[in-house]
Amino acid sequence: MANTIITAGQADTTTLAHVNVPPAQTWNYLRINDISLTVPEPHFVGDVYARLPRLFDAVECGVGDEALTWITRAAGDATYLEVKAGEVREEPIYVDIDASCCDVADTGVLVRTGASATIVTCAHGAAADATSASLLRVIAERDAQVKIVEVVACDEGQQHLDAVGIEAAEGARIEMRQYALGGAKVACGLCCNLAGNSARFTLDSRYQAAGTDVLDINHVVRQRGRSTRCDIVTTGILADSARKTMRETIDLIHGAKFAEGSEIETVLVTGDEVVNKTLPVILCDEEDVAGNHGASIGAISPEQLSFLAARGLSEEAAEQLFSRALFDDALIHATCPAAREAVLVRASEVLGEETSRDMAEVLGIDAKEA
Amino acid sequence: MAEATENTRKKSQVADVDRSLYDFKMSEEGYERYADGLSTDIVRAISEKKDEPEWMLEMRLKALAVYEEMEMPANWGPSIERLDLNHISAYVSPKTKQADSWDDVPEDIKNTFERLGIPEAERESLAGVGAQYDSEIVYHNMRAEVADQGVIYTTIEDALHDPELEPIVHEYFGKLIPMRDHKFAALHYAVWSGGSFVYVPEGITLPYPLQSYFRLNAQGAGQFEHTLIIVEPGADLHFIEGCSAPKYYEANLHAGAVELYVKDHAKLRYSTIENWSKNMFNLNTKRATVGADSIMEWVSGSFGSHVSYLYPTTYLQGARSSCEFTGITFAGATQDLDTGCKVILNGPDTTASVDTKSISKDGGINTFRSSVIVGRRADRARATVSCASLMLDDISRSDTIPAMDVRNGSASVGHEATIGRISDDTILYLMSRGCSEGEARTMVVNGEGAIG
Amino acid sequence: MRDMQERGIMSDQLLTISGLSAGTEDKPILHDISLSVGAGETHVLMGPNGAGKSTLGHVIMGDPVFQVSSGSITFDGADVTELGPDKRSLAGIFLSYQAPVEVPGVPLYSFLRTICQMRPELKTTARKFRTRVGEIAEQLEIDQNFLTRELNVGFSGGEKKKIEMMQLLLLRPKLAILDETDSGLDVDALSIVSRGIEAYRQECDGALLMITHNTRILERLTVDRTHVMVRGNLVAEGPASLIDDIDAHGFARFEEALPQKAEA
Numbered sequence A: 001m002a003n004t005i006i007t008a009g010q011a012d013t014t015t016l017a018h019v020n021v022p023p024a025q026t027w028n029y030l031r032i033n034d035i036s037l038t039v040p041e042p043h044f045v046g047d048v049y050a051r052l053p054r055l056f057d058a059v060e061c062g063v064g065d066e067a068l069t070w071i072t073r074a075a076g077d078a079t080y081l082e083v084k085a086g087e088v089r090e091e092p093i094y095v096d097i098d099a100s101c102c103d104v105a106d107t108g109v110l111v112r113t114g115a116s117a118t119i120v121t122c123a124h125g126a127a128a129d130a131t132s133a134s135l136l137r138v139i140a141e142r143d144a145q146v147k148i149v150e151v152v153a154c155d156e157g158q159q160h161l162d163a164v165g166i167e168a169a170e171g172a173r174i175e176m177r178q179y180a181l182g183g184a185k186v187a188c189g190l191c192c193n194l195a196g197n198s199a200r201f202t203l204d205s206r207y208q209a210a211g212t213d214v215l216d217i218n219h220v221v222r223q224r225g226r227s228t229r230c231d232i233v234t235t236g237i238l239a240d241s242a243r244k245t246m247r248e249t250i251d252l253i254h255g256a257k258f259a260e261g262s263e264i265e266t267v268l269v270t271g272d273e274v275v276n277k278t279l280p281v282i283l284c285d286e287e288d289v290a291g292n293h294g295a296s297i298g299a300i301s302p303e304q305l306s307f308l309a310a311r312g313l314s315e316e317a318a319e320q321l322f323s324r325a326l327f328d329d330a331l332i333h334a335t336c337p338a339a340r341e342a343v344l345v346r347a348s349e350v351l352g353e354e355t356s357r358d359m360a361e362v363l364g365i366d367a368k369e370a
Numbered sequence B: 001m002a003e004a005t006e007n008t009r010k011k012s013q014v015a016d017v018d019r020s021l022y023d024f025k026m027s028e029e030g031y032e033r034y035a036d037g038l039s040t041d042i043v044r045a046i047s048e049k050k051d052e053p054e055w056m057l058e059m060r061l062k063a064l065a066v067y068e069e070m071e072m073p074a075n076w077g078p079s080i081e082r083l084d085l086n087h088i089s090a091y092v093s094p095k096t097k098q099a100d101s102w103d104d105v106p107e108d109i110k111n112t113f114e115r116l117g118i119p120e121a122e123r124e125s126l127a128g129v130g131a132q133y134d135s136e137i138v139y140h141n142m143r144a145e146v147a148d149q150g151v152i153y154t155t156i157e158d159a160l161h162d163p164e165l166e167p168i169v170h171e172y173f174g175k176l177i178p179m180r181d182h183k184f185a186a187l188h189y190a191v192w193s194g195g196s197f198v199y200v201p202e203g204i205t206l207p208y209p210l211q212s213y214f215r216l217n218a219q220g221a222g223q224f225e226h227t228l229i230i231v232e233p234g235a236d237l238h239f240i241e242g243c244s245a246p247k248y249y250e251a252n253l254h255a256g257a258v259e260l261y262v263k264d265h266a267k268l269r270y271s272t273i274e275n276w277s278k279n280m281f282n283l284n285t286k287r288a289t290v291g292a293d294s295i296m297e298w299v300s301g302s303f304g305s306h307v308s309y310l311y312p313t314t315y316l317q318g319a320r321s322s323c324e325f326t327g328i329t330f331a332g333a334t335q336d337l338d339t340g341c342k343v344i345l346n347g348p349d350t351t352a353s354v355d356t357k358s359i360s361k362d363g364g365i366n367t368f369r370s371s372v373i374v375g376r377r378a379d380r381a382r383a384t385v386s387c388a389s390l391m392l393d394d395i396s397r398s399d400t401i402p403a404m405d406v407r408n409g410s411a412s413v414g415h416e417a418t419i420g421r422i423s424d425d426t427i428l429y430l431m432s433r434g435c436s437e438g439e440a441r442t443m444v445v446n447g448e449g450a451i452g
Numbered sequence C: 001m002r003d004m005q006e007r008g009i010m011s012d013q014l015l016t017i018s019g020l021s022a023g024t025e026d027k028p029i030l031h032d033i034s035l036s037v038g039a040g041e042t043h044v045l046m047g048p049n050g051a052g053k054s055t056l057g058h059v060i061m062g063d064p065v066f067q068v069s070s071g072s073i074t075f076d077g078a079d080v081t082e083l084g085p086d087k088r089s090l091a092g093i094f095l096s097y098q099a100p101v102e103v104p105g106v107p108l109y110s111f112l113r114t115i116c117q118m119r120p121e122l123k124t125t126a127r128k129f130r131t132r133v134g135e136i137a138e139q140l141e142i143d144q145n146f147l148t149r150e151l152n153v154g155f156s157g158g159e160k161k162k163i164e165m166m167q168l169l170l171l172r173p174k175l176a177i178l179d180e181t182d183s184g185l186d187v188d189a190l191s192i193v194s195r196g197i198e199a200y201r202q203e204c205d206g207a208l209l210m211i212t213h214n215t216r217i218l219e220r221l222t223v224d225r226t227h228v229m230v231r232g233n234l235v236a237e238g239p240a241s242l243i244d245d246i247d248a249h250g251f252a253r254f255e256e257a258l259p260q261k262a263e264a
Helices: A054-058 A065-075 A302-310 A315-333 A337-351 A353-362 B002-011 B040-050 B054-069 B107-115 B118-125 B144-148 B156-161 B166-172 B183-191 B424-432 B437-449 C002-007 C053-061 C085-091 C108-117 C126-139 C144-148 C157-171 C187-204 C216-220 C241-249 C252-263
Strands: A013-019 A035-040 A079-083 A093-098 A104-111 A116-125 A131-140 A145-154 A159-168 A173-182 A185-194 A200-209 A214-223 A229-238 A243-252 A260-269 A275-284 A290-298 B128-133 B136-142 B152-154 B197-200 B210-215 B226-231 B236-244 B252-254 B257-262 B267-275 B280-283 B285-290 B295-302 B307-310 B313-316 B322-331 B336-345 B351-360 B365-374 B382-391 B397-406 B412-420 C013-024 C027-038 C042-046 C067-075 C093-096 C175-179 C207-211 C225-230 C233-238
Touching (some): A013 A065, A035 A065, A035 A131, A035 A185, A065 A159, A104 A116, A104 A145, A116 A337, A131 A173, A145 A315, A145 A337, A173 A315, A173 A337, A185 A200, A200 A214, A200 A243, A200 A315, A229 A243, A229 A315, A243 A260, A275 B412, A302 A315, A315 A353, A315 C108, A337 A353, A353 C108, B040 B183, B107 B210, B136 B152, B152 B156, B156 B166, B166 B226, B257 B267, B295 B313, B322 B365, B351 B397, B365 B382, B365 B412, C013 C053, C013 C207, C027 C053, C027 C207, C027 C233, C042 C053, C042 C241, C053 C085, C053 C093, C108 C126, C108 C144, C108 C157, C126 C144, C126 C157, C126 C187, C187 C207, C187 C216, C233 C241
Parallel strands (some): A104 A131, A131 A159, A145 A173, A173 A200, A185 A214, A200 A229, A229 A260, A243 A275, A260 A290, B128 B210, B197 B226, B210 B236, B226 B257, B252 B280, B280 B307, B322 B351, B336 B365, B351 B382, B382 B412, C042 C225, C093 C175, C175 C207
Antiparallel strands (some): A013 A035, A275 B397, A290 B412, B128 B136, C013 C027, C013 C067, C225 C233
């Protein structure tokens, strides 16, 4: 989809020192304020005239300017799509990032007034010690309805950078699901700007990291409009010696009267060497608002455990259920065949081929279709 | 529109913290005041005046060098731009010797503490009292029956002159809070003066609290007291500190340090009511290390200061040790208070519970900042953090920035934060019980303000 | 155990509870409970609110919240008193929760498939499983899209109960303990749940222990035995007709009678 300028195994690299920086930071010695990535230096291969309309420049993405600049340079080319006012687009807009070709995709989608669209991005595959990236910027005009499914299903050897920026005008509804299913070093940055009154953002973010995976997630929601709403639910599983950092910021900006923002994170830790960092921030500059945050980190809750046990599941079986459920959920919501195929490939790496096949059959996904 | 006016009127019923009690100043005439700013000469002069052991002078000089080399964090925290160390005197001393009877305390200082109710509190409910005026302790006293049990409550300066206590101070002083901890910890070690040394021997439970009161009267001055408390195995102490200062139009600085050593099977409760005036930069550092089966309790009330950086820190080192932190912060006009706490759970089966409330009003800024770290060896450690922030108008600000770093698979950490207005349900409920809306709001705010 | 074998009680009973006392760490709840349920029988456990009926259900299931201080529970010929709830479930005990727990992150499909795959007798191909789940969903009027939703998350009270019935029909346990399955249901949901219970009785020939303080759901069932619990004690046992008696007179006479029983 995107014009690829990076080639695998390139010697020249550059370091992005501060990726995924949250709006409010804290003690530097905690090493929770950012992540740094070493990425290939983009090579000049010729003049590229394609670029997104200027209005996309104003869209804030959670990865930060440094990373944003690198992605746009590395992508070289950009893809612009527009969903016309009032159009109900059934067919999902699909962005495929094939890591084995070191894809870097730069996509801008303008969803016009009252239109509705589904966007699926999926990074998958592997090339040893290579970097892939995706930048998706979405502008949702008044009363637009946008569903976004972001899947990162890279192989253990892969480094991937995934940036999403969303601008939501009055009455716009953004429903997003994010699945971070694998990759050696994955950074996902997301920012949603609820600019218009009554704009709404729901995010269901799920992740799993195992082995020596490094996963770094930054969620930023700017609530500017009155009566805006934001609901973020994050569920994750960490095994072995995976390292995860999750930053979540709800920014209730002056003027966002009657806005409500909530974030909930549940992390299931099954490994003894896991490093699990969380920075859930609520910034509040307005009076008649409500911000809530809840987190529970550790094992499955005693109530859930005893309920699942009463249905025959030992603690270990319950943990396996949560792993499978994560992939099942990705299959259910990533409605594009190619994305499903990528999830199944990743599932067979993590859960085994038999389980992967069983998942496809139980959910009625035709293997041939995928 | 009429509704909005009504609303404003009702909200104004939530009163400011009454500062009239603290806001009086006494003359500085005849005081010993060192030149503003910092230099090795000033550091040497302080050390010389205190007739300190050589190691302390060396520590001071080293700390000064560290202070000059370190930077404030550029990416977080309230601005301290208006704090100019060149206009702060590091040492101001009233011309008096330390007294152990109120009758011997100079009249103006005595008046100060009497207006603050200190001697009265001592008679009624304390085991001992210390009072610091600017840079020096002016009064120290403890009940005879407590002293007879071997409890020591004195100044660090006096302890350094006692051949039995000097090695203890040497062993513990500056070990828990390293001078490189942050820029103002380094400053503290360079110019510290006053504070308390408390030693509770093994197995002793103090029947009443000890209380130290800190008063910064001089304009454009800094207070850098050092509190060192050692609670030996099986001992139990409640220590209270109070702080206040009159309001000036020049910046004052408080950069104290509190080092608390709680040994095995022991308990320490450390309560602070901080009510510095609104020209105060409060950059205080407090830290406790807790042994096996021991309990550390913090009660921290922050009402004053222009800028605060305050995060009492607890290291739960021993197995089954626990920490309870209760904090309340009130930020009104011109205040930017960055407060919270840090807990490091290192021992197995350790537990920590953090409960904080904050209120922002009249443009005040509150930041709750915390970190909970669960170490690799802290099997089955449990921590809960709960913070509630209340905004009383739309020109104030309230941020919640809690960090968690969990490195043990069997640990569980829970966190919940709420921010925003008083819930309509609560107001409605109270109104249904016969309160007016204004009364209901006041009741909720006072409920938040009550320290458990 | 040996006592019972000698007395020959063992053979025809599916569940035998003898001399069971249990409670939470700080509070005893059940006192010296003895009760037997034969294979395929339908028993009803009644009693006023707070009598300890639900506790008994959870103790039979092995809920770790409760501790057994004395007595034993024998199921299908084996002493299960010391077994964890997962083992008891695999042995054929099912407890329908009064308030089923929400499990965010777990689609219903993943959950149902996993609990079936745990049981050798229910292992089947994905296709057959899918078909079976579809049949049950139709039987219980459960919309297909529930299967891809997270388990119990955002489900109404009635929907949660239907999903419990779905698991009952899928797992085909030997003994089903239904804890206040009728509470909080509207007329339509109640009739669907009743249909589910009937289907379980017919298709699986399983035993049933109904915990309730409401007799409405019992109208469609043939009850073999009725037990009455008051303040943690079983105070009466009788035939189905006992239900009508309670319907007419309430629990007052059992409550009054309890002190004598406690003394005896």
